[in-house]
Amino acid sequence: MLPRPTTHSKALGPxxxxxxxxxxxxxxxxxxxxxxxxxxxxxxxxxxxxxxxxCDPRQHTKYxxxxxxxxxxxxxxxxxxxxxxxxxxxxxxxxxxxTQRIYHVNSKCVVAAGGEISDFQYISxxxxxxxxxxxxxxDGIELSPQEVxxxxxxxxxxxxxxxxPLWNSLVVGGVQGGQPFLGxxxxxxxxxxxxxxxxxxxxxxxxxxxRERQRDDMSEEDALQLMxxxxxxxxxxxKVSINKFQIAKVTKDDGVSIxxxxxxxxxxxxxxxxxxxxWAVGAW
Amino acid sequence: MDTTLPSxxxxxxxxxxxxxxxxxxxxxxxxxxxxxxxNYIANRVTDKITPLCDNVYTLRSGSASDTQAIAGYVQHFxxxxxxxxxxxxxxxxxxxxxxxxxxxxxxxxxxxxxVAGFDKHGGGQVYSISLGGTMTATPFAMSGSGSTYIHxxxxxxxxxxxxxxxxxEFVTRALRYAMTWDAxxxxxxxxxxxxxxxxxxxxxxxxxxxxxxGELSREQxxx
Numbered sequence: 222m223l224p225r226p227t228t229h230s231k232a233l234g235p236x237x238x239x240x241x242x243x244x245x246x247x248x249x250x251x252x253x254x255x256x257x258x259x260x261x262x263x264x265x266x267x268x269x270x271x272x273x274x275x276c277d278p279r280q281h282t283k284y285x286x287x288x289x290x291x292x293x294x295x296x297x298x299x300x301x302x303x304x305x306x307x308x309x310x311x312x313x314x315x316x317x318x319x320t321q322r323i324y325h326v327n328s329k330c331v332v333a334a335g336g337e338i339s340d341f342q343y344i345s346x347x348x349x350x351x352x353x354x355x356x357x358x359x360d361g362i363e364l365s366p367q368e369v370x371x372x373x374x375x376x377x378x379x380x381x382x383x384x385x386p387l388w389n390s391l392v393v394g395g396v397q398g399g400q401p402f403l404g405x406x407x408x409x410x411x412x413x414x415x416x417x418x419x420x421x422x423x424x425x426x427x428x429x430x431x432r433e434r435q436r437d438d439m440s441e442e443d444a445l446q447l448m449x450x451x452x453x454x455x456x457x458x459x460k461v462s463i464n465k466f467q468i469a470k471v472t473k474d475d476g477v478s479i480x481x482x483x484x485x486x487x488x489x490x491x492x493x494x495x496x497x498x499x500w501a502v503g504a505w
Numbered sequence: 506m507d508t509t510l511p512s513x514x515x516x517x518x519x520x521x522x523x524x525x526x527x528x529x530x531x532x533x534x535x536x537x538x539x540x541x542x543x544n545y546i547a548n549r550v551t552d553k554i555t556p557l558c559d560n561v562y563t564l565r566s567g568s569a570s571d572t573q574a575i576a577g578y579v580q581h582f583x584x585x586x587x588x589x590x591x592x593x594x595x596x597x598x599x600x601x602x603x604x605x606x607x608x609x610x611x612x613x614x615x616x617x618x619x620v621a622g623f624d625k626h627g628g629g630q631v632y633s634i635s636l637g638g639t640m641t642a643t644p645f646a647m648s649g650s651g652s653t654y655i656h657x658x659x660x661x662x663x664x665x666x667x668x669x670x671x672x673x674e675f676v677t678r679a680l681r682y683a684m685t686w687d688a689x690x691x692x693x694x695x696x697x698x699x700x701x702x703x704x705x706x707x708x709x710x711x712x713x714x715x716x717x718x719g720e721l722s723r724e725q726x727x728x
Contacts, residue, residue, distance in 0.1 A: 317719075318718075459545070486726050494708070496552075
């Protein structure tokens with residue numbers, strides 16, 4: 222069986238799980254449609270109430286299984302930084318400690334995800350199909366980060382409308398027209414662009430740091446330090462995280478680079494930590 | 506999902522890794538240091554090893570408030586008992602008091618405790634009191650959400666009458682493995698060693714715990 226691009230069915234929209242049977246029809250007709258009330262316009266089998274119910278083995282993602290936690294991203298002078306840890310958690314089990322949650326789309330864009338890892342792998346596949354098409358055109362034109370952001374928005378919203386969401390919070394980061402770009406898309410299609418975006422716990426923990434210290438013209442050194450501090454606080458206070466991070470840097474001059482996993486120095490050496498109940502025996 | 510706010514309606518729970526082992530001359534109690542409210546780490550340096558009296562300590566897992574309440578009551582009962590007896594309480598009696606609290610209030614409590622200590626009659630002893638109030642005496646015991654990951658490890662590596670050093674190595678290794686797999690456990694390792702000479706506390710900082718498979722070592726710390 223030859224592999225067919227199934228994920229961009231014109232009938233169903235991008236990224237939608239559905240039967241292969243659905244056939245695309247043009248909205249523009251050359252003659253009035255003949256009454257064929259016994260045949261569904263979608264091209265599925267006649268007398269099928271819901272084509273998706275017929276032999277469609279695909280499950281709806283009702284709840285996530287293997288998940289990634291927060292992603293945080295900031296703009297700075299030369300581009301954007303996108304950071305997250307490398308944990309794929311199975312409920313509260315820290316199961317996979319080397320998952321890469323940042324996907325390198327093209328030379329000016331990365332997408333990072335929190336939430337269900339299998340859905341993120343599926344989204345990476347969708348983006349791969351688009352970039353492969355770009356490559357085949359061989360005209361040097363690549364998808365801009367804003368285009369990737371719009372596309373993912375439509376995919377997520379489309380799936381939400383079918384009650385079959387891709388259980389992810391996505392961050393799209395890149396550079397276009399010499400300007401940094403950062404956007405976020407949620408699992409129900411909510412989206413925004415800003416100078417700093419966060420998902421998951423980073424919304425509560427890292428955003429205050431970003432509001433305080435992030436500037437669009439900050440230096441790379443300051444931006445990295447801010448990112449380290451944000452990653453640290455998320456590790457201190459999010460139980461489903463590990464001390465192993467990756468930061469993706471997208472700049473106008475050097476394109477995309479995703480760092481090797483690294484650790485951060487965590488402070489445990491405060492004196493009061495050693496014996497918090499010393500002067501209050503029986504306390505906690 | 507994006508909407509996981511730390512909430513006041515989620516109970517504060519000590520998803521936990523706690524372990525107690527007897528060795529030749531006493532007991533060692535070990536615990537992690539994480540208390541969580543949902544996914545938020547409310548306290549990353551919790552002290553889960555609570556003294557009931559000088560020679561008996563308890564490890565707490567489950568609902569933080571329930572275990573604190575039980576420990577508080579039992580501390581009071583033991584103080585009373587020791588005043589009346591004029592002698593140090595036995596570990597078994599202390600454990601029985603804890604069991605009494607857990608069993609008689611079983612509908613209202615969510616508490617898994619391990620009571621361990623040293624007395625001159627029985628030496629080092631470990632008693633585990635599970636959710637319904639069942640008390641079991643075993644040479645070693647572990648409890649809490651993280652304990653599930655180390656049942657195999659403990660079965661294989663525990664030996665009778667270990668030296669204090671070997672027992673400490675066993676406890677810290679077991680906790681390390683539990684903490685690396687269980688998201689509800691983590692932070693630092695606290696231990697208390699109880700012998701005829703009394704109780705001795707130890708604190709191993711999070712950054713001093715050696716990494717396990719998949720984790721990074723100190724050399725890979727960047728900032």
